[in-house]
Amino acid sequence: MAMTVFWCVMAAASVICGLVTGQMAQVSAAVAEGAQSGVTLCLSMAGMLCLWNGVLEVLRRSGLVDGLRALLLPVLRRLYVDFQTDRAVLNAVSANVAANLLGLGNAATPFGIQAAQGMARRYGGTAGAGLCLLVVCNTASIQLLPTTVAALRSGAGCATPLDILPAVWLTSAASLTAGILAARLLERVWP
């Protein structure tokens, strides 16, 4: 629904603005160019996108999620204080974070939901601190290799699509920290 509003506002604004500024000819040309560039873009990023997806599948099958999960467990135990002794929830949370780090969104969601269900049981169906933290952490992106964006950049003719990695890591870390801090602060004042 949000997308319908967004798209209609964009289309209406272009038509009105085009009429007012007398640039209707350019707007008309932009329709054809825009639609075609959607397809061109898809094709030009297809190779790298598929290749990266393949590499991620190779990493997934080699058991990297499990290895990472074990590494993350001690850190997450400190973060999710309500569940320090709940082995099942902590395991699911760490598998969720491990899969997110590797960019395996499809694998991360089932682990995350499993963790959320375990937490909701303890909280009796309310949004307790741990559950909110889990959701906030999943709305922040912690993917180490942003493969779709990299494919997008190489499709646009970029020779070094991964040169943004340090900036992405810095930004992800800052954004995740802000989310966790905000959750901790709001937890005290929000009924």
Add this chain to the structure above:
Amino acid sequence: MSDLLVPLLLGGAAIFAAARRVDVFDALCTGASEGLSLLRKICPNLIALLTAVSMLRASGALDLLARALAPALGWLGLPPELLPLMLIRPFSGSGALGVGAELIAAYGPDSYLGRTAAVMLGSTETTFYTVAVYFGAVGVKRSRYAIPAALCADMTGFLVSAWSVKLLFRG
């Protein structure tokens, strides 16, 4: 360094997986085929959004919006040209990809704006969708402070994207 990164990642992943007795070629092809279905899913979105954003740009509305908001956003260090991306990011993943793709194509992938758009895309998530999936799955109706805290993370992500690209690329 970035010349080495991709080949090393590919080679490293292949050798690591082969040593753990993974059928590397089969995994590679399975993943790639999932990539194709992902493309098949995002292609219609990209067509619709690139059309709309191209129209918006050609009509001059995008320039107008950027100029009107330049003082407020500029004070925060946020490029006003990227406002459409920041607005759509929390609502739709493929929508953000479409808008981001148009911006990257319009300004160039190695420009300050193109890089910042890419960093924003790569370091934030589809907040509202994620919140709906998780709270929906456990049947919790009142999400309390989850959305404000998540939006706080998004806003930080946008600001730090703009600042870090400026810092790291001296753009």
